[in-house]
Amino acid sequence: MRSHPHQGVTGSMRNRRPRRRRVLVAVAAVAGAVGVVGLALRDSSPVGHFTSAAAKDRFVTAYDRAMADLPSPQRTLDVRTSFGVVRVYRFAGAQPTKAPLVLLPGRASASPVWTDNLPALLKLCSVYAIDLLGEPGLSIQDRPITSDADQAQWLHEALLQLPEPRIHLVGLSIGGWTTANLLVNQPSKVISATLLDPVYVFSDLSLEAILRSIPATVRWFPKAWRDDFASWTAGGAPVKDVPVAQMIEAGMQTYALDLPAPSRIPEDRIASIRQPVLVIMAGRSPMHDSAAAADLARRSLQHGTVRVYPGASHAINGEYPDEIAADIEAFLPAAE
Numbered sequence: 140m141r142s143h144p145h146q147g148v149t150g151s152m153r154n155r156r157p158r159r160r161r162v163l164v165a166v167a168a169v170a171g172a173v174g175v176v177g178l179a180l181r182d183s184s185p186v187g188h189f190t191s192a193a194a195k196d197r198f199v200t201a202y203d204r205a206m207a208d209l210p211s212p213q214r215t216l217d218v219r220t221s222f223g224v225v226r227v228y229r230f231a232g233a234q235p236t237k238a239p240l241v242l243l244p245g246r247a248s249a250s251p252v253w254t255d256n257l258p259a260l261l262k263l264c265s266v267y268a269i270d271l272l273g274e275p276g277l278s279i280q281d282r283p284i285t286s287d288a289d290q291a292q293w294l295h296e297a298l299l300q301l302p303e304p305r306i307h308l309v310g311l312s313i314g315g316w317t318t319a320n321l322l323v324n325q326p327s328k329v330i331s332a333t334l335l336d337p338v339y340v341f342s343d344l345s346l347e348a349i350l351r352s353i354p355a356t357v358r359w360f361p362k363a364w365r366d367d368f369a370s371w372t373a374g375g376a377p378v379k380d381v382p383v384a385q386m387i388e389a390g391m392q393t394y395a396l397d398l399p400a401p402s403r404i405p406e407d408r409i410a411s412i413r414q415p416v417l418v419i420m421a422g423r424s425p426m427h428d429s430a431a432a433a434d435l436a437r438r439s440l441q442h443g444t445v446r447v448y449p450g451a452s453h454a455i456n457g458e459y460p461d462e463i464a465a466d467i468e469a470f471l472p473a474a475e
Contacts, residue, residue: 185283186223187273187397194393198275201389205251205382210261220296222284226250226270226277227297232261238305238330238475239265240467241298243314247390249276251383252311255457259464263471267301269294271317273398275390280397287402290317291324298328307471309333311456312426316340316401322416323408331414331474333467336421336455339401340409341432341439406439415442415474419463421451444470 189195212228219225228250232239240260244252250268253260260266270276272293273284284290294317298306308329310318315337322332338344418436420429429447436445446466451458 184395185397186280188280188395189275189393190395191393198386198389198393199277201382201386202249202251202277205249205254205386208254208382209251210257213265218297218300220272220293222282222289222293222296223272223280224278225272225293225297227301228268230257230261230266230268232263232265234264237264238307239267239301239303241267241269241301241306241308243269243294243308243310243317244271245312245314246271247275247387247394248311248383249274249386249390251386252456254383255460256463259461260467263464263468267306269297271314272297273396275387275394284398286399287320288324290398290401291321294321295325295327304328305330307331307333307474309335309467310337311335312338312453313401316404319404319409319412319416320401322412322414323404326412326414329414331416331471332412333417333419333470335419335463336424336426336429336451336453337418338426339403341418341435342427342429343403344426406435409435409439410441413441415444415470416440417466417470418443418445419455419466420445420447421453421455422447422449423451424453424455426453 189198210230213231214229216227216229217224218227229239240263242250242253242256242260244250249270253268257266257268270278272278273280284293306328308318308321308331310316310332312335315334316339318332318334319337319340322329334340416436418433418440420433420436422429433445433447436443448455448459448462456463
């Protein structure tokens with residue numbers, strides 16, 4: 140595990156944008172979630188990668204611009220796993236002896252997607268943010284990921300290298316699936332999970348989401364098509380000049396994804412999860428039937444707490460950061 144110390148503890152907050160302009164911090168681009176990127180653009184490489192040095196430079200520039208809106212990390216870690224090197228940021232928060240939150244972003248969105256959430260979450264405890272392996276970001280995949288078990292394995296290995304003995308996972312969109320997939324495969328060290336409008340856990344993607352994602356996944360199609368898809372997932376919110384939205388678009392255009400499409404988690408496996416799980420569904424999410432997903436979560440989870448935010452789009456974490464933090468704060472004592 141390689142560490143890159145940063146000056147300061149949490150750092151000062153940079154200038155922040157009005158919330159309406161920041162709604163897209165949660166776009167969690169699901170284009171890759173249906174497996175279209177890997178199928179339509181597959182090349183000879185068996186791992187995810189940037190298509191050229193210039194492509195990577197373009198993405199890193201957008202990534203750095205989006206990261207500038209976050210507090211300064213206390214530490215930046217590159218954690219070696221058997222599937223590649225995982226980029227992890229640690230943000231020092233309140234009550235440092237408490238188990239930290241570990242945040243998993245949506246597809247193609249990486250750690251900067253948590254811009255709006257970190258200020259409130261850091262009042263609860265320290266926080267780690269992870270760039271998903273095999274996705275656009277600063278994690279580097281160097282071995283093929285071919286199954287749901289592989290997806291659980293790399294995350295399990297990364298979490299084992301964090302110094303804290305217990306952690307709380309928080310996953311957004313495909314990060315919610317990644318969290319649930321870990322719980323049904325490699326749950327050691329995780330004492331609770333929060334799933335924010337997760338896909339492929341309690342429902343399938345809507346047909347409209349699948350169809351709309353197809354043109355957004357083709358790199359040589361116009362940027363406007365990817366921006367339109369991103370705006371649609373966020374209830375029509377504008378994406379122009381929103382740093383995280385532009386980072387997501389850059390990742391979709393410059394990164395060749397080579398991951399298996401996630402499998403819908405069977406209800407009996409969800410019922411086997413022993414950890415407390417907080418599920419927050421977006422009532423206006425276009426990705427799936429949120430009401431049906433919430434019903435399945437209520438009846439299948441052994442220790443589930445289910446909330447539905449009626450006005451939320453799939454950009455739920457950028458639209459309701461304070462409400463999410465309050466629900467997590469109320470949930471954590473029962474989980475510890």
